[in-house]
Structure formats: C-alpha cells, structure tokens
Amino acid sequence: SIGLFNNYMAKFGVEVSYVDCFDNEAWANAVQPNTKVIYCESPSNPLAQICDIGYLSELCKANDILLVVDNCFATPALQRPLDLGADVVIHSATKYLDGQGRVLGGALVGSDKLMQEAFTVVRSGGISMSPFNAWVFTKGLETLKLRMQAHCNNANQVADFLVNHPNVSTVHFSGLSDHSAH
Ligand SMILES: Cc1ncc(COP(=O)(O)O)c(C=O)c1O
Structure with missing residues (x-):
C-alpha cells in the first residue's frame, strides 16, 4: 500500500500522512481539513499490528471521512470491519480467501453506492477478474x-x-x- 500511495497516488495530487496504527491520538492529530480517507491494514503485514477499527470509525464519522480497512490477514471469518463501522473493506484475495495459491485477485466490499463508483473504475480501467478466477475464489470461500x-x-x-x-x-x-x- 505504501508503494501505491507514494508512487502512484502522489501523481494524482493525493497527499498521504502515516501514523503508528495503534496510536489513536496520532490518528486524530493526522486528520487535516482536506482528509478524505483513513486507510488502515489490521492486522498489518508483516508486523501483525492491530488498529482500533471502532475508534477509527467514530473519528471518520465525526470528520466526514471514509474508513477503508485492509482485512486480508483476518478475513471475514475472524473480523468484520463493516460491522465495526468501516465504509470499505479490501482484500488481496490471493491470500487466505483462496488460501491455496491457485489464483491472483482482489476484493472490495462496501455499500451499493460506493461499490457502484468502484465498479465504474474497474470496468473502464480493465482490472476485471477472469470468470475462472472468480469461480475458484467462490469455491475457496466455502472452506474459509x-x-x-x-x-x-x-x-x-x-x-x-x-x-x-x-x-x-x-x-x-x-x-x-x-x-x-x-
Ligand atoms: C495486507 C495486504 N494487503 C494487500 C496486499 C496486496 O496484495 P495484492 O498484491 O494481491 O494486490 C498485500 C500483499 O502482500 C498485503 O499483505
């Protein structure tokens, strides 16, 4: 994610600040008038650090910010960020969602409105999953x-x-x- 933020998002004029993920005060202090998204990876890779997703959700609601949680490592079997107040959950589905090293892919979960916006980008940008990969992932979910x-x-x-x-x-x-x- 840091590579994506620093190397690509910056080209679109997106400013990013980083905080210690378990330091709630640091998150609050990092919020600027132009902050649009709080993004956290919890548990993080590779240190398995944990964010207080409930707290971040309150912080986001109070400041009209979207909360995006990377839930790769916990998976929905162990942690459901939407229930804790997150707006969007992302997964590198290549990891536990498939869990068997068969296919590469990702998943984005959120409200109809936000997913419709994301779908438009995915469809126009060409980052669509092949039907076979999608089938393998859905089979993987049965044993998640x-x-x-x-x-x-x-x-x-x-x-x-x-x-x-x-x-x-x-x-x-x-x-x-x-x-x-x-
Ligand atoms: C927590 C987490 N999120 C996202 C990614 C990115 O995954 P992908 O390369 O499948 O987009 C990784 C990759 O290591 C990761 O560990």
Missing part, C-alpha cells in the same frame, strides 16, 4: 471458516510452545483467534 479455524489452532499451538519456552520472554496474542487458555 474451516481453514481459518485450522490456522488459529496451529498458531495457538506454536504460541503455547513459545509461552513455556525458557528462552522466550514475551508472546503476543492478536485477540482475533479463540485462545481461551490465555
């Missing part, structure tokens, strides 16, 4: 919940091992998976 449960179970087993390891001082849990033992 089960696959994410398996990922969470595996991650919790690794975390449990590390928690009890004498050479490991701290283990961070994201709060997204069901690790009720902790």
